[in-house]
Amino acid sequence: MAGGSVGNASSSGSHSVVRVVVAGDRGTGKSSLIASAASESFPENVPPVLPPTRLPADFFPDRIPVTLIDTSSSLENRAKLNEELKRADAVVLTYACDQPLTLSRLNTHWLHELRRLEVKVPVVVVGCKLDLREERDTMNLEQVMSPIMQKFREIETCIECSAANLIQVPEVFYYAQKAVLHPTGPLFDQENQCLRDRCRRALRRIFILCDHDLDGALNDAELNEFQVKCFNAPLQPAEIVGVKRVVHEKVPAGVNQLGLTLTGFLYLHALFIEKGRIETTWAVLRKFGYDDDLKLRDDFLPVPSKRASDQSVELTSEAVEFLTGVFRLFDTDNDEVLQPSELDELFCTAPESPWYEAPYKDAAERTDRGEVSLNGFLSQWALMTSLDPQLSLANLVYIGYGGDPNSALRVTRKRSIDRKKQRTERNVFQCFVFGPKSAEKSSVLNTLLGRPFFKNNSTTGDRYAVNVVDQLGGSKKIVILREIPEDGVKKFLNNKEFLAACDVAIFVYDSSDEKSWKKSKDLLLEVARHGEESSYGVPCLLIAAKDDLDPHPVAVNDSVKVSQKLGIEDPIPLSKNIFSRIISAAEHPHLSIPETETGRNRKQYRHLVNQSLIFVSIGAAVAVAGLAAYRAYAARRSSSS
Template sequence: MRQEIRLVLAGDSGVGKSTLVTSLIKEIFVDDVQPVVPEITLPLDVSPEGVLTKIVDTCAAGDFHERFETELRRANVIALVYSVMDTDSFERIPSYWLPYIRSLGINVPVILVGNKVDLRSNDLANEELEEEIAPVMSDFKEVETCIECSAKQLLNVSEVFFYAQKAVLYPTAPLYDSRLHVLKPACVDALHTIFQLCDTDKDGVLSDVELNEFQRLCFKAPLQLEELEGIRALVSDGTSGLDGDPALRDGALTLAGFLYLHTLFIQRGRLETTWTVLWTFGYGMDLTLTNAYVYPHFVIPPGCAAELSPNGYQFLTEVFKAHDKDHDGALSATELAALFATAPGKNHPWGANFPASTETDEAGAVTLQGWLAQWSMTTLLEHRTTLAYLAYLGYPLFANPFSNTSLPGSGTVSPHGANMGMYTSASPTSYAWMDGTAVSTRPRQDERLTPATTALKLVRPRKAADRKKSGADRCNVFLALVLGAPGSGKTALLCSLLGKPFQTKYTPTNKLFRAVNAVEEGGAEQYLVLQEYGSHQEAEALRSPSKLANVSAIVYVYDSSDTNSFSYITNLRQQFPHLSTLPSLFVATKADLDLVQQRHEVQPDVYCRKLGLRIPHLGAGPLNVSVRQHQVAGLYSLLLSIAANPRGAVPQHSSSLSYARMRWKMAAYVFLALFGATGTAWAVLRIFFSRGPSLASLASAKAGSWFAPLWGGAARSEL
């Protein structure tokens, strides 16, 4: 958001530049003013957006020339002043001043100010003024508008500076081609996207309800019935006889009508209306979505992760239902294309893996469960992608009110169209869309957007030891890596999670493949993501422990019918020792085939026991499954349980096991040594005291003492 506007007044000597500034400040006409008025600063409350405005008076003659060029280069907007009574001063605008400004390499908005209208003997009709200005506007696109005023009579003086501010805050150049009198392609694209988002029932038109919602979003004010009728009449009258798509269909506004309205706003000098709409929907001055809107601030603390919140799930469910035009509970390829029409490239973010990565119906259309599962996986792995696409799909606009302020109405001539009645003034009966007067407050541009973080939430760390320390929610989405030798059946396990049929033909996995689905565990549904690396990616991906930050468990898969399959995963564990820090499950696939001895120093069951695995309802493992025969033995529920509660599923290092055994042995040795020493001492004392005559005297002196039982019954009888 711009913090300051620097307005520079230029033009021939004697046209009234200094007098204009003086009349603005003093609000009275001063006949004798200094040649160049010092720089002044306008209060923030007189700017349309509360932006600091500095006004610089200039003189191009003599000693002032060098400073004059410096000020022109510093300007954000230039007001070229001429006298309506001096034809030469007007003709020098296109013949000298505008070419001169261009020669300096200055590219800022310019407004033309015709001063001294009080000296004109008769009023100039709007049509005559348009004819006079139109050639200049056609040749010099930097000219935003033209306004006539009188510094002596204080006529339109404040409007001069108001429209200069507007030329910076609401520029024409990004939106409108002044030569062709049409919206520029980037503006059309942005407004088209906004139209699609506002068309919530996806019928290709904006109904009265949708128009009212649009009005509420952008201007925080409803449209009255007569205002809706006024929109329809305006569009119908303005587009009748024009070629192209109809502006209305059954009384509802089409895209063509929506674009026509915005063209009309610009041609009537109401650029703030179109800019307010664009800003509301996250667009910046370059007509692209701003980074702050697409990627709102959302920090994930170390050890935590992001998941969709209930708000996020609800919004994505509504988007799904709105685009399920045939109401079959699934999105076809055509429906998906329509859904992502407002996204960059008009496509989803998942590439060729989608929809193969989630649940679909028999025809390959994405079910609601598959849709939500896909976004759950995306949020866990790439939360910025989720935030961006939520913005592209319309979140959070349709849940947050926006406000708007009215602008003072002023007479002006706009160059952006022909025969449109350019000279306009605010009317208390005109509707908010057309002139902004029916609304109460307009937010600053940097106050319009609410971060989209309400669609996401933080979840507790993946490490069980840290979960009690975190104030975040419990995890609902878990990621498990599936590792194993080529041909061991990893892809079959992923496809089985999605309920897809078993493929008898083996196809090697050459790139990353993920599958996600909802799995019931403990009476609640959670999302399980299985990830398989391509054969050429596995080593590179496993080399960095940081890439395993979101991994909740590892599935080690081997082919129980292949003698060499198990050694692959043991070698993998040796090559990447950090894998042992994660909960692990060993799975023996192809249980429907003959079991063979693995060429390994120990067999898989012994290996798992040596790792100290104690998985509930399984023991050490491995788990035997057969995808071909649909016998997965509760694999996915078991995975969720160890991911959520990894106790007993984290392998013990061999060194840790050896150390534990050594400690038990040492404790046993110490116990035996102490027990033996105590027994020996007792026997020696018993023998020693039983032989000596002094025992009686000693016993009598200490009878009943705490060590008396050591003497035994015989000693006491002797006493």
């Protein structure tokens, strides 16, 4: 793996042009540096501040144009300087080699100023006027800059140049451009001198993809294929031998009798970066679809973008079959569950495990030791696919989904069409759980997960629970419960399309508490009105919680009356099998949709208007036919006379 230069713009990240701002004390040679780079000669007369200067795309190997921004350090131009620094992709800080004070000013002023302005871009420190430094004034640049670079990690490199003698002038802006297009920060921890975790994970995935025979090593043919894919040039046999020798000398475990191991592969990339050839590693990462954040680019993830708000996204049977196989593969002890360590190993080629944060953390069924069953595993994927299809598809690809990415996800039919056809083809149902705080809505989520309590790690107040529910006849459906905070309902209902993502709305109340029932009833009526006004009416179910306590007579009687008046099912005790009832309501989306008095009047009015329009259209048709008959009769009379 000899590496190579990046040959096209698509391999250089998302930048179409790199904006480099040149700053520093007055008289340090900023303008002369820019003018010399642009003209490749030393101009005699340079204005105090140059206008923006563009270096063409073919100026550097990456073929990305660079715009150089000159600045003034005077107090009256401070606002303009700050504005330019905040728009920079990279900053070149200059000092004059013949003025030592300007070098110390970088440490005491300029670098602190960049941090104050929160300018978080690569910095290249440049000593100008190298030709004016006295010969006896020798300075070890590395020795002087090392402690400064330790303090200010944003400094990518230091270089000294002479605009008058054209010494290392293009290199200044090459390093600045390189720092933007091939940043060190995401790949390498300078302090600990090692690859960052996300970089290791990406390279590990690439190694596995290139290890076609899955023997844990890249043989000569696989190494050569990798080299051609990334750099469009094969390795000579002597080069392969040389690469292996270098690796074996430093890390013996990096090479075995089969070829280059993962340890050796990672060592080589760390070596490239340490030797200043970070563009080699970036070329590899970008060839395999990674962006500057070491995540797969959008063009590698064909997620269906055109879908209505009442359509959802599910995994296809092909993707579910793949995930089932992955579960079996990583269940190394065959105990029918994945331990946390096995889950970590499964996601070791992803940027990170996607299930450690809300809303996924604790949303699926797990044992006390954090183990996940196959049902819990597939449920978690269903939840991620429903909430964030792109994240789900990306993680499928990270863990080795080899099929066409287009075949992994499917968009469901619109809920409005499901209602007309009176059936649905969905396998995953998302249900919103409403109710007052006193009703203990979380008990419904607990029941789905088989837990005595529910952990809430969400900072937004929303909670999710998801699980597979077995149906009569052996079919399986996945139910996602989303708990809606009582104090957030009004905010949610301000969004006209809030209910579009909901298959069934569940209203929980404490059957032993009249106040709890009244609050839940108010929420039900509010949601019903919203559904009628937004045309996103959804099946609604009432769930009577705490049914082991003495029921309150008003809650019992009034809840039945309200159900009948709205045209929905009678309340269901939580102790019953509520999830089969939930699935039944979701599978028959035309039923159990509450109808308020206002909704009925509106519906009756539309019916009358439609009837009137039909009557008018029939009357108009009769009139037109009569007129035509009269004209025919008049024409016959005229011809006979």
